[in-house]
Amino acid sequence: MGLKRILSLVTVTMLVASSVIGCSSSGGDTAKEGDQVKVDIFQFKVEAKDALEKAAEVYEEKNPNIDINIETVGGGNDYGAALRSKFQSGQEPTIFNVGGPQDVKDWSSKLENLSDQPWVKEAFDGTLGSVTTDDGTFGMPFNQEGYGFIYNKEIFEKAGIDPASITSFEALEKAVKTLDSKKDELGLEAVLALPAKEKWLTGLHLSNTALANEFESGKQAYEAKELEFKYEKELKELLDLQTSYAYMPDGKTASMNSVDYAMQVEQKYSTGKVAMIQNGNWAYGGIKGVNADIADNSGILPMPIKGVKEDCIPVGVPMYWSINKDKSDAEKDAAKDFLNWLYTSDEGKKMIIEDFNFIPAFKGYESDELQPKDPLSADILNYANEGKTMPWVFMGYPSGWGENVVGANIQKYLDGSMTWENVVKNAKSTWSEDRK
Template sequence: MKLKGKLLLILSLLIVSALMLVGCGSKESKQAADQVTVDIFQFKVEAKDALESAVAEYMKENPNVKINVQTVGGGDDYGAALKSKFASGQEPAIMNMGGMQDVKDWIEKLEDLSDQPWVDKAFNGTLEAVTADGKIYGMPFAQEGYGFIYNKSIFEKAGIDADSIKSFDALQAAVKKLDAKKDELGLKAVISFPAKETWVTGLHLSNAAFANEFSDVVEAFNAKTIDFKYADAFKKLIDLQANYGYKPDGTKGSLNAVDYSTQVEELFALEQVAITQQGNWAYGSIAGIDEEVAKNIGFLPIPVVGAKEDSIPVGIPMYWAVNNGKDESVKDAAKDFLNWLYTSEKGKQMIIHDFKFIPPFKGYEGENLEPTDPLARDILKYSNQDRTMPWVFMGYPTGWGMDKLGADIQSYLAGDLSWNQLVENAKTTWAESRK
């Protein structure tokens, strides 16, 4: 009987142990099933490290979510890379959209974000470019602005009052004064003009002209034709930078070899030039070379003769979008991460201090949430003074600004195309793109 009792006890223990193992296995299986993977495919190279840090913080708080980040940008064509991703079957859960044309091109793949908690916090004018049929398909990245970035120390040494530059004539006079003192100021040239970067010329600089032809991005997007009303003013801006820009071999054609790295890191950050056309995103590149130079820079306006001469373009550079073809659990995690990044206290701190973004949402009023770099502060100054123009280039026909206008600007600088022909080409290619 004792032996029988012992056998029963051993059998009971074995059964209990087996049940515990089954229970643990079930728990582990459930945890594995709950794991969600979110792939982000984004273009903003200068935000890569900050985004990866934010992802790491989010995953600490949400251990069931695995987020992978892949960045394609800089000199690469993000739009083409995104199409390749989809074609290969490696569709990301979170991707970037540039505005109205991208929404139109990708709408079958975009999740409706209208019910997201950040929507009510978005500033006026930041969601129109990603709204279609009353639905919101994108979350704004940040507010950004661009103009002629100038070195305050060099201007002071040259005896130029930057605050007085509110017209093209005043800008041109300052450039000529800097050119006359180039040797004593230790400059290679007054300006660094990256004509190789057609997004700088064909998108950003041309926007100054077309922001005064169209009232907003929606009007530009719907326009079947352009008048190119401010073509002469645009030419003045091109010629000023070409005439006083750093030319690798001394010819205007060699401006087409000047890229972003040469423009910002080799010339401006090393104080080889006094002025360059770029946006607040360039602050990190400049600070990475020389923090002291980066602390002492600001924005001059991009003056359009006959229209706004004291303003800078301010807008939304890109939007986050969610792939509607993913599983619900993946889409929910993707939306939760984006909302956490811009509205949680930890996320907001990172947006300001790590990403160095100018937030496109309300709720950043605290002292520790104010922009820290001088370019971001200047953008707020211009905005508060109502000295801004919209980003209408987001409404250009797909590829028109970079592939058509930007390429023609390169031909003009090389002496292969007259300005009148450039203007006619711009009108023709725009109209053809809208058919």
């Protein structure tokens, strides 16, 4: 694993529970003299790759003795596995990413304590809990993100559907059936596209809609020895609604397992061939790169779990920046200064909003020019302001469980080799086995 406009970031962030940043930095004036210092960054966010590289170039101009090298692994690749391989190869990065309590435990021997950093006191309430233990704070949040069903406003209008009316599973189901009945006149190949090849989307993000109604936070999920999976039937309904009306490359349900993120976002949604997709505000840049009109006429609908949080979307911190404590003091100091500069200097803040399309997780972004500017971000801020959010509890799942167990088994469910009953049974047993 951006959003903005109109609403106060302060109010919004207080409503979100995830992780952290904010504060005042040295402004990028560190290590201008002395030996060359190399900072290797190994990061997961493909959507932020270009913006991060631009930021590094600007920082290097201000700090000629610091060389920042960025490697990005994500977009369908297993970042966790790639990170482990990186460390095992002896090419340990200076800055890398962790995702929450489980990662903090797994990487505890490599994490620098960041509790003395100036941004910590600027982090919004609730945003540091996932990376804070009795020993300190070990991660700085990327940003805040939200996801739901991204929809094409023009197509919905042509179909006579009022997005504001979709506040329940029943209403969502009705809208989907209406779109399906008008596919030909709307020029649609299908109502939506589900990238089941992306196990994070089903195993983490989709499952979260059910488990966020079972656990109050990622930390509570992390501490849970057993999984009740009390809303598994409602989760099946939400999944089945998507699969019943999704694009199928060869006309069969199993072929959704070959649909990836690029096909979903860029080839189908961004070309107007489907009306909606399960995804988040981070997809805005990719949509805009294909069709700016569709990007700017998109919004986000709830992901309703029948009988509980039917008009909510999941909002949280997608990942945290961490620093390798085994690196030299010079490298660690440069890494800390770069991150502080990026999120807290005037120049860095502007890039965070305009280039990264991030919703910051800190104070200091209250001015009008630093408000999120894309429509997906604006919608997410609206949900947050109205208290219509659920936490990202998948940050507390057992290591690999979401993708390699739930996501993989949903693929089997789609190809007919596993029943839903066994998907649920296996999810429960593997969770308890991991937590023994």
